[in-house]
Amino acid sequence: MSIEDFRNTKTHRSGGPPPRPQSEAGEFDSVVLGIPYQIEAKIGRGGMGTVYRARQEVPNRLVALKLISGGRLDQEFQLRFKSEYEVLALMNHPNVAAVYDVGLTNSGESYFTMEYVPDSCNILEYCQGGNLSISERMNLFLQVCRGVMHAHQHAVIHRDLKPANILVHGGDPLVKIIDFGIAKQLESNELMHYQTRQGDLVGTPAYMSPEQLAGGKVLVDTRSDIYALGLILYQLATDLPPFDRKSMANMTYDACLRHFREVGPEPARERNATVSADLDAVIGKALAKDVEKRYATVEAFAADVQNILENRPVSARPRGFFYLAGKFLRRNRFRFVFSAACGAMLLAAFGLQWLHRQHQFARESAESLNDLMEAVQWTPNPNFISQGKELAALRQLEKDLNWPGREDRLKAKTHNTLGEVYFQLDQADFAIVHFKKALESDVGALDEHKTPVRIDYHLNLSRAYRAKGEVERAIAQARAAKKLIDNPAVTVQEAVVNVHLAAALSQSEEGAFEAENLLIRAIDVLRAVEGETHDDFLLGVGCLADLYQRQRKYSRAEVYYRIVLEKRPLVEGLSSPPLLSAQNNLAFCLRRQGRFDEAEALLRQSLAIRKDAFPERHPSVVRGMDSLGRLLLVTGEFEEAAALYRQIVAHLRAKGDCSGGLKMVNHLARALWAMQDYEGALAVLKDMLARCEGAANPDQRSLRTANILGQYQLECGMPRQALVTAFPFIAADDVQAPKKRLHVSRYIEARAFYEIGASDIALDLFYRLAAELTGDPMAEDELALRVHAYISLAQFAEGDRSGLPILQAYLAKIDAAENPKLVREIVQLLDNPPEPKF
Structure with missing residues (x-):
């Protein structure tokens, strides 16, 4: 008796379902099973059942039919099997085996049919049988990555990636990923009743990530698939299993699981000397035990594999x-x-x-x-x-x-190169110096289109001025570049110049209309001539998205940002600055449309990419943390926001970055204040102001931080301290700051005098400030509204009650969350008017 016969007999005797009816040929009879497929042959057996080659009559095609083993048909398993079909049905990708149908046999057993892959074998057997080189194996592996990327884009993780689930067929090899039988839908929390029970171990242990093996409440996300992909690439590169089976032969099952979870495989290069240092580093990064140290996405992993094939640098080194x-x-x-x-x-x-x-x-x-x-x-x-x-x-x-001669083609080109390097180092001032020298040294050289090379120098100079916020100079340089185009046939270069000109114009209100027209025409030209994956086209699309965002046309901006996010990785990879910037800007647009969950998911993904590509304290990582922190402040997740900004502020303090520290400490104080940690908020603001005292440029950010501190001090009942905080900035003649911020400081000064009882001084200050503020205080200007409300209160303190009638109108307009003390005072005054103070 065979083992299968023994199992069927044992199951039948124990009261389980009887053996499946078979035809005379020994195969399962499709008529008896009651399924619309003619079973031809058994082609394999997996963890969930047996796979057969079968023929479907309508349409006429061969399929792979998977039939669940009868001994495991509890209700939960049927639901999980149905989930497998529903997940796979979402997929439509050449590297993922398609699913056609799902159903039940006459005996109540589940089955489903999927794409039949003829003349195929698993990827490891294919590579070994064909004696493929490491480069050829990596090209096959990239197909695997593309299939997994498609799954992840549908919020699905495979959770059982291994060579046996990756088939290859055809002379021009095509990869097909099969068996998403234990895939988990990341966005289907409401369907958890047919997902894996908490603590269940589902998958192939030797190819499972440490967090999968840990079970319990440990998060399993797309990076678990990245770990499995790392193990597959390891095996393709070395022709050896990641873990030495001989050394594990005498281990218990639990000991094996612990070994897989805690002990990583030996470096690939130690097991195969032909593995390059780059490939070894890439595999090592994918196999990091700490999930945060792995690649953030399969795209990033695949990009590094492609870089190895093209002899380009990898991010893992x-x-x-x-x-x-x-x-x-x-x-x-x-x-x-x-x-x-x-x-x-x-x-x-x-x-x-x-x-x-x-x-x-x-x-x-x-x-x-x-x-x-x-x-x-x-x-x-x-x-x-x-x-x-x-x-x-x-x-x-x-x-x-400084070699002899001023005008020199090579000298101009080298100054331009140095300017570009400085620009990448965020040193715009030095970049401007060299771009100017490039223009001074240029001898009128022409490029392959017979147009002056100095056009590029003008555009680079315009870009550097834009980075510094010097809009008029940026516009002037872009217009100078445009004047140099005298060849009407060179439409592409004219389009590129128009993109740069529009980028500068869009930063000024009066130039927005011209910028939009320039960009729309330029994008059409660049799309037709260069295609949608060309850097110039994507630059124009990004500029148009930025323009719409500044105009608060967030839905329009979203459309163009999504084009950048779709196409930019194909040009520069996931960690390119334009892509990361587009992610942040798109998240801002989503936030403005009230789509906070989408914005948060995008910013978390962006931050993961930044951490994956750059060191911990790199400016790009700091920008990503700041963007996520700002959103968390809006959505009320103050504790996480405070934790992010504590890290940023500590880093900027250590770096001695006064300006950046002032900007970030404001956000930290806001989070602490919202958490009712008033002392903490005051302390961090005071500390940063003290550190920046005497800095070369106390500038706008010092004033903004002082304003925040002063207002918090007022809310805490500390008017004298608020007066001390505000006065130095009001008295200083050299502070270059927007009038609005100086108005806030003067408001703090006037309110502080009012609260210490000097209502006559306060009233005089409020009158002067009201004269400087323009517009209707009852319309949109919140500061003007507060000033006029306090004027009425101060008048009342002086014995003049004429302002009381309008306080009721002010009360309906003032933001109670931003001005709780003022609102309380107005309410108390209106409910129970006190006697005058003097």
């Missing part, structure tokens, strides 16, 4: 300059030979001393620098930035650019 340069040389080894002089220049340019000072050497060095920077698509090493090494090296290079 430190992106030092020499690592980037080495990648460049390997990509271009047949067309680019580094001279000894150029090598000396590169060493000197990034931290070492120059070996020569000859004029010719400087020219050769500059030429090599331009070629290298352009080909590497260089991005600064964040670790070097924090130490200032790259900036110091660039200063040294600048000194050696």
Whole structure:
């Protein structure tokens, strides 16, 4: 008797369902089973049942029919099986096996049919049988990633990725992912009754992530699939299972699970010396036990695999300059030979001393620098930035650019290159210096379109001025570039210039209409000529989205931001600054439309990508934390917001960034105040103001922070302290700040005098401030509303009750949440008018 016969007999004797009826040929009879398929052969067996090749009559096609084992047919399992079908039915991707049908046999057993993959074998067998190279295996693996990406975009994780569930067929190999039988729908909390019970261990332990193996309440998300993909890539790269089966042969089942959970596989390079350091690092990152240290998304993982194939830098390794340069040389080894002089220049340019000072050497060095920077698509090493090494090296290079002659094509190009490097280092002032020198040194060189190269220098200068907020200068430089286009056939370059001009115009109210028209025309040209994945097209789309956002046309802006999010990763990857910026801006638009959950999910994804791509204290990570923190303040999640801003403020304090620290401490204080930690809010504001006292530019942010502190002090019943806080900024003649912020300081001063009983002084200050404020106080100006309300209160304190009738009108307009003390005082006065104070 076979084991299967024994199991069927045992089940029947124990009262379970009888053995399935079989045909004379030994296969299950589809007529007896009551299913509209003709079963032809058994092709496999999985964890949930047996798989058969079957033929469907209408339409006429071969399918893979999966029939659940009779001994496991409890209600929960049937529901889970139905869930498998519903999840797979969402999929429509060439690398995911399609699902056709689901149903029950006459005996009540579940089955479903899926796409039949002929002449296929699992991915590991395919690679080993064909003796594929590591590069060929990585190309197959990228197909796997694309299928998993599709699943994740439908909020589905596979949770049982392994070589056996990845089939390959065809001479031009096509990957098909099968068996989403234990997939979990991330967004189906209401359907948890047919999801895996809490604590159940579902999947193949050797390919499960540590958090899956832990069970219980540990979060299992898309990064669990990334861990499994890392194990698959490990096996493809080494031809060995990730875990040594011999060393585990004598372990108990629980010990094996603990080993999988706590002990990672040996580095791939130690088991196969042909594995490159880049591939080893990429696999290691995917297999990080700490889920936060893995790739944030499958897209990021796949991007690094593609980078290895193209000899480009990977995010899993430190992106030092020499690592980037080495990648460049390997990509271009047949067309680019580094001279000894150029090598000396590169060493000197990034931290070492120059070996020569000859004029010719400087020219050769500059030429090599331009070629290298352009080909590497260089991005600064964040670790070097924090130490200032790259900036110091660039200063040294600048000194050696002073070869004889002012107008020089190579000198102009090199100044432009240095300007671009400084711009990437967020050093707009230095970038402007070099872009100007590029224009001064230009000798009228033409590009391949016979248009002046100086057009690019003007556009770069415009971009740098935009970054500094100098809008008029940015517009002027973009218009200067446009005047240089005298070849009407060069429509693409004109479109690019129009994008830059529009980007500058859109930052001014009067230029918005012209900017929109320029961008719409430019986008049409760039889409037709360059396509939707070209950087120029995406630059124009992003600018138009930004314009609509400034105009508060949030639904329009959303459409264009989503184009950037869809197409930009195909150009630069997930961690490109334009993509990260578009994510934040789209989240802002969603927030303004009241779609807070969508905005929060997007910002959390963006922050995960930033943390994945950059060091912990990189400016991009800080920006991501700030964006998420601002949303959390709006949605009332104050504790998490406070935790984020504590980290940011601590980092900026250590960095000595006074301006950034003032900006962020305001948000931290707001969160603490909302949590009713009034002392904490006052303390962090005072501390940051004290740290920034005597800074070169106390500027607007110091004034804003002082205003917040002063208003909190007033609300805490500390008018004298508020007066001390506000007075230095009111008295200073050199504070360059918007009038509105100075008005707030003067309001704090007047209100402080009012609350300490000096109503005559307060009334005089309020009158003067009211004269400076314009507009109807009963309309939109909240500050004017408060000033006039306090004028009425102060008049009453002086014995003049003429202002009382309008206090009732003010009360209906004043924001009680922002001005609780004023509202209480007006209500008390109206309910029980007291005698005059004097």
